[in-house]
Amino acid sequence: MNPYLAEFIGTAILILLGNGVVANVVLNRSKGQNGGWIVITVGWGLAVAMAVYAVGRISGAHLNPAVTIGLASIGGFPWEKVPGFIAAQVAGGAVGATLVWLAYLAHWGETPDKGAKLACFSTAPAVRKIGPAIITEVIGTAMLVFGVLAIGSVKAGIVDPDLQSVAGVVANWWGPMLVGLLVVSIGVSLGGPTGYAINPARDLGPRIAHQLLPIAGKGGSDWAYAWVPIVAPIIGGVTGALLHRALFGA
Template sequence: MNAYVAELVGTAILVLLGNGIVANVNLTKSKGNGGGWICVAAGWACAVAIAVYATGRFSGAHLNPAVTLALASIGSFGWGQVAGYIGAQMAGGIIGAVLVYLTYFAHWGVTNDAATKLACFSTAPAVRRMGAAFVTEVIGTAVLLFGILAFGKVALGAPSGQEAWAAVVGTWFGPALVGLLIFSIGLSLGGPSGYAINPARDLGPRIAHAVLPIPGKGSSDWQYSWVPVVAPIVGGIIGAQLFVLLGF
């Protein structure tokens, strides 16, 4: 599979399963209605792990412009592929959001609150302070990149003669560890801003929300939309640079 196609498919899976759990928990008359934050965090963790398992061998499963740019900033990914990866990730985010819309098609009309509908696509701060939300997203994405790089370093740093075992661990347990990292970030750092930590996961679905014929959907909140795009990019680069600077 072409790496760009893998990034598109992987990001679509990520958003379908991730935003799908948000819709299941929040939309009126959904069987998962009221499931709460633990369900959301667990659903996103599983979504990431499954998407990475599905596409990692083809593209490295960045699935996130912040990851792509952070890796390029430390020389671990070629700048020539950055635009293609980000374009594929954005397209995948839109497609995944459309699939969520279709999956829960019967529930948009019976859900009255416009903010609840938007939450099934994009994030919003719990307390509407842009600067505070920006800092939260920077910290969350820095932790994400630091963790991802740490997992990779452990696999690459196997003692002589154990390289094959390290490769097996990286292939089969690496995606699960990334999912566990997402679970931890969601539980610990996700409350203030909804932990977008991924521009494609937020902007792609926000675009879908703006264009889809969702009854009573209200605003797509473009005033806030720059925070979950810019902050994760800043945080990802900070996390990657710190990992290199500290000699991990």
């Protein structure tokens, strides 16, 4: 499979399951309504894990422009492939969000709260202060990229050939789940202020879908805030990658 197609499919899976758990919790008359923040964070972590399992062996499962740019900033990914990966990720995010809309088709009209509907697509700060929101997204995404590189570096630090083969098996089987647990940890620890976009494609693609889809009584797509979960995660991704390289040399 083409790696660009893999990024598109992986990001679509990520958003289908990730935004899907949000819809399950916030939309009226869903069987998961009022499931709470822990359900959302666990759902997002499992969404990441499943997406990485699906396409990690093909594209590396960046699924996130902040990861792609962060890796490129330290020489871990070719810059010439960055635009194509980002385009695939954003498009996959829009398609995944459209699938969520279809899956919950009966519930949009049952939910009068326009903010709840938008939350099923994109993020917004709990307290509308742009500066603090940027700081939160930078910190959260830096932790994401730093953590992903840390998980990936464990195998590289093992020099014994026998242990290397075992570590490779463990990394293939458990690496995606560890990344998912990292996302759960970020969500429960740092997700409250902004809803932890930590991924421009996770926010932009679904926000475009929200703008275009015929969602009953949907209201606006909050484009005034939309630049924050694009710019701040990219800054955070580069910061996390550079910090990991500075501390560990890789």
